Amino acid sequence: MGLTHTSTGAGAAGGALVIQRRSPQDRVVALAGNPNVGKSTLFNALTGLRQHTGNWPGKTVANAQGRHIRHGRDYILVDLPGTYSLLARSAEEEAARDFLCFGGAGAAVVVCDATCLERNLNLVLQTLELMPRTVVCVNLLDEARAKGIQVDLEKLSQILGVPVVGTSAGRLEGLEPLMAAVEGVCDAPQPPEPFRADYPPAVEAALARLEPPLTAWLSGRLPARWTALRLLDRDPSLLQSLSEALGGDPGADPAVSAALASARAELEAAGWEGEALREAVASALVRAAAGIAEAVATCRPTRREARDARLDRLFTSRATxxxxxxxxxxxxxxxxxxxxxxxxxxxxxxxxxxxxxxxxxxxxxxxxxxxxxxxxxxxxxxxxxxxxxxxxxxxxxxxxxxxxxxxxxxxxxxxxxxxxxxxxxxxxxxxxxxxxxxxxxxxxxxxxxxxxxxxxxxxxxxxxxxxxxxxxxxxxxxxxxxxxxxxxxxxxxxxxxxxxxxxxxxxxxxxxxxxxxxxxxxxxxxxxxxxxLELPPYRRPRVGQVxxxxxxxxxxxxxxxxxxxxxxxxxxxxxxxxxxxxxxxxxxxxxxxxxxxxxxxxxxxxxxxxxxxxxxxxxxxxxxxxxxxxxxxxxxxxxxxxxxxxxxxxxxxxxxxxxxxxxxxxxxxxxxxxxxxxxxxxxxxxxxxxxxxxxxxxxxxxxxxxxxxxxxxxxx
Amino acid sequence: MLSSFSLDRLGDGQSAYVVRVEAEPAMGRRLLDMGLIPGTRVTCRGRSPAGDPAAYLIRGAVVALRTRDAASVGLAPGPVTV
Structure with missing residues (x-):
């Protein structure tokens, strides 16, 4: 509902994010998602807070946290700024990734826009690599229905291997099943075994070499496959955060360092290094996401598409x-x-x-x-x-x-x-x-x-x-x-x-x-x-409420x-x-x-x-x-x-x-x-x-x- | 060298398929975020009053790109295998 008291004036800039636990039993849940998928609306609905919302990408620029109480237990929800990926190319992406890695979150909710599932699944796949205890929230279902898009949530859950819940946060629909699923993944004794994107064979071989020693070194602090990928692409921002948070550089471990050297040598011999490797990994995720979206979403064109195109012509054409x-x-x-x-x-x-x-x-x-x-x-x-x-x-x-x-x-x-x-x-x-x-x-x-x-x-x-x-x-x-x-x-x-x-x-x-x-x-x-710049679909404003x-x-x-x-x-x-x-x-x-x-x-x-x-x-x-x-x-x-x-x-x-x-x-x-x-x-x-x-x-x-x-x- | 057919030349309402992306790294990563990889179908959804930037439909989302950046995306008229 636009700028609010907390998003204007002195409160606008927010502060550094310090998780405010009231008890050690409190569960920290990160809300991640692409920009403009209704994360803050969902966050507001679950916590009763009033973060700035509006229909354009990039409104949430500061981390916010709020409380949701369920069955006598506090869930601290952290609204992360919207990001397209976790590959840390911008400040927000780095902040989102670091919070998922080291912020102490017990679970993540990745909020997706049902009207644009394909691109959103890319972030889901990246998050699953990093945080298996994840609930996928397919939001804006109401808008998707209006646009003639059907999402088979059950099938999506089967493919991804994690719970998938459909919501329309603006109408407060699906919030209870969502929190039930969050409770479920937090309670599960073992994290789920989620979907894994397949990388080119040479990359997979390098990962197979690097994962065992890394698993030993990490001892459950971070998923080995994800960490191995980041070590292979020599992500400098992560290496620094890793060393700080885990109290040491994994490269200093003799077993890891030996495996890393030979894995890198093999990759280089196969022609995968630097930007080419990064691109191959990212493209594999995009393709996997496209494949899944095709399997679970069906679309028949409706008048809504045509209406958006007409509005765009009115608002952006040369004449008008x-x-x-x-x-x-x-x-x-x-x-x-x-x-x-x-x-x-x-x-x-x-x-x-x-x-x-x-x-x-x-x-x-x-x-x-x-x-x-x-x-x-x-x-x-x-x-x-x-x-x-x-x-x-x-x-x-x-x-x-x-x-x-x-x-x-x-x-x-x-x-x-x-x-x-x-x-x-x-x-x-x-x-x-x-x-x-x-x-x-x-x-x-x-x-x-x-x-x-x-x-x-x-x-x-x-x-x-x-x-x-x-x-x-x-x-x-x-x-x-x-x-x-x-x-x-x-x-x-x-x-x-x-x-x-x-x-x-x-x-x-x-x-x-x-x-x-x-x-x-x-x-x-x-x-x-x-x-x-993304031009999001038009939404009917909630006039009375606004x-x-x-x-x-x-x-x-x-x-x-x-x-x-x-x-x-x-x-x-x-x-x-x-x-x-x-x-x-x-x-x-x-x-x-x-x-x-x-x-x-x-x-x-x-x-x-x-x-x-x-x-x-x-x-x-x-x-x-x-x-x-x-x-x-x-x-x-x-x-x-x-x-x-x-x-x-x-x-x-x-x-x-x-x-x-x-x-x-x-x-x-x-x-x-x-x-x-x-x-x-x-x-x-x-x-x-x-x-x-x-x-x-x-x-x-x-x-x-x-x-x-x-x-x-x-x-x- | 890019083929003569690049994204900035795509006419209003036309569709084509991405053959390659030769943007400078920062832009390349942003385009990758949008899912713009070889094989992707793109449709031009109109131009701004000055003709630059233009809006493109990429994997279900409408994204605005400047002419300079769109010129780094090579296209082919029909589906391409990658």
Whole structure:
């Protein structure tokens, strides 16, 4: 159901995986599988947790663990990032393999996509070599049925030699039989003897030579056949992990080392070495998987295939791909603006009515004026603004974005935009991380882990904050509405606002391409690396669940942040505005000091100060700005945008100020959470500083240019 | 040398069979993950607005590849024995 509370904000990056056992009886079960087969949905269903789910490959980038209790015993389920193989060519594959090898898992569940069984079986065969105590979970059976695909689960189980269970995790079907099978393989005194893929005869001969001494050396810690294969292909990353985990290099054992030397010599004589050997082993697995899939799955074409092909043509073809993408973006923004109008005005009326009652109460209690000022005019009023002006658009856009994500549209965006990223010498998957940025820049930065090449990943991290996150949308909407559209609802006005906002976002996207290109030409030189992107089948989003879940999630999240950040900020502003220092107040002193520089950018001291104070959370920028102005003025009723506009105009705002504030809102330093996440993800202060400096420099440059041009032309 | 018929030349809706994969190692491994080995049937499922990348149906999954990468996959029009 899209980004969740735990997958955005400070929790996005996750931590190192440490299995949290409550008792030595606890059983650790690894959930492995290809990307986008519904592993996290299954994990959530079994553990009651809420990991980020959505219809695109690569959402789960951090390991997660959760508990499932069965017959009084705890099963610790570990949701591994999706991988196509365990041959450890990328960070996730290495992490998944190392966890299966050395993570202490007693069993594994390999989750397969029933609609694409053939490719999924490849990972199953690899896992069986490594972990015989495995349950194969054929998921998305409901989708497979709709696509006319039948899987003979019994026959599959016979061939593989391990339990096979069919599930539709999204509908909570098949979960009980799955856990019963997991319990069964854990309880079995002897591990099952699973299917073995046949390798070329020379490889088999080498394995036969190497397995006996290895079996003795490993004494059951790892399967000998699998370890022998890895020794033969000289997998350096594994040899290191092996030595660390098993307390010694198997090559140091005389019997193993002698067998290994002669096995390698025989293989080399037969022409199998290096990449050729690796390819032969991998191809044998692909062929075995194809053979099994053919034996157990039958497919008769249905209308679903044709529907997906039609949708793909609509979303990605030359004629319609880009117009439809822009149309969907504008539609989502229009729904946000139009939908936020009513709740926004209702909330603001209600909250400011409460403010008046609070004031009455303070009067009645003869509370001192400073207390009323600090608590009601400072803390409460800022909170009221965050809730009434900022919350509604955030709570509406987020579910809309999630619906598109669930439907499977995001990979199509990446497909359509890849050409532009290719020109910028970046990875097309950056489009996915950019889309995540619309939800939350911190989540977008973590999402960059799906990009394999470190160079391209850094480009994506450094440019992520060029797209406005959920917390910046309301600011943009409010400013556009006040200065360029006119407040007060109406279909035409909301359409115009949505059009303008689309333009602003496209500017952010264009700037993403442009800075990516510049980075590729300067500090991050290089050529584009391998790009393989899966376009998953479209899925009907679970509308009710998504809307309720992400609306609640967003509301709770924003309210929590408002209490934690906006309320203290309101207090600070009120104190600054009322503490006298010499001639003026502390606030006027601060804003006065910032003012000359801010004027160069077409802003003023209060605006710049609001952005500085908004560092912990972008949604408090506008409320802080209003507090700053109000401290000097005497307006009290600020129920609607029209009144807000009057306040801003009174403080010298023109359309030029609005343009510059919009630009600066789009391009300035990332929020504190995003900065921390960047530091965590890059592990480098230097790159974090660049990630802060880059958008700030762009924003300041654009604002200064706009301000200078407007002045030169005598406008505003 | 690759034959003149490579994956990037496959027209929309056309199918063919993989003869060889001559991608650089990182790309080769990714293609192997997708099950793209000699003998595999591939179908072109359409191109992006700019013409590059294109989408291919490989072993039941739709996968997007850039022209540069698809050019390293040699094809034959009919089934090949490996």
């Amino acid at each position: 791909g880009i117009p439809v993408m822009l149309g969907l973006l504008a539609l989502a923004l229009w729904l946000t603006i139009w939908g936020a109008n009513l709740p926004s005005s209702l909330l603001s009326r209600a909250l400011f009515w409460v403010q008046d009652r609070l004031t009455d109460l303070f009067w009645y209690l003869h509370a001192p004026a400073w207390l009323h000022g600090a608590l009601v005019l400072g803390v409460y009023r800022t909170l009221a603004w965050v809730v009434s002006v900022m919350l509604p658009p955030m709570a509406i856009f987020f579910p809309l974005f999630t619906l598109l994500e669930d439907f499977g549209y995001l990979p199509r965006v990446a497909f359509v935009l890849d050409h532009a990223f290719q020109k910028a010498r970046a990875c097309g998957k950056q489009a996915l991380t950019m889309c995540m940025g619309f939800g939350c820049n911190a989540a977008g930065v973590v999402g960059c882990r799906i990009i394999d090449s470190p160079r391209e990943r850094l480009i994506a991290v450094l440019t992520n904050s060029f797209v406005p996150c959920n917390g910046r949308f309301p600011t943009l909407i409010a400013l556009l509405t006040m200065f360029f559209v006119g407040a007060g609802g109406g279909l035409g006005r909301s359409l115009l606002a949505a059009g303008l906002l689309t333009g602003v976002i496209l500017l952010g996207v264009a700037m993403t391409f442009w800075t990516s290109r510049i980075l590729s030409a300067t500090v991050l030189k290089g050529v584009p690396s391998a790009f393989v 809307v309720v879940r992400s609306l609640l999630d967003r509301t709770v999240f924003v309210l929590g942040r408002a209490a934690a950040v906006a309320a203290p900020a309101g207090l600070v502003i009120w104190l600054c505005a009322n503490l006298r220092v010499g001639e003026g107040t502390l606030l006027s002193l601060c804003t006065g000091a910032l003012d000359p520089f801010a004027r160069l950018l077409g802003l003023d001291g209060v605006i710049l100060m609001a952005f500085l104070l908004g560092f912990p959370a972008n949604e408090i920028v506008v409320p802080v700005m209003l507090m700053g102005y109000l401290a000097a003025g005497s307006l009290t009723d600020l129920g609607d945008l029209e009144a807000l506009r009057a306040l801003l105009v009174q403080n010298g705002w023109t359309w030029r100020t609005a343009v510059c504030t919009i630009l600066f809102s789009l391009f300035h330093w990332p929020c504190s959470t995003t900065c921390l996440t960047i530091a965590k993800e890059t592990g480098s202060v230097r790159w974090t500083l660049l990630a802060i400096a880059l958008p700030t420099a762009v924003g300041m440059g654009l604002c200064a240019l706009t301000a200078a041009a407007a002045r030169a032309l005598g406008l505003g």
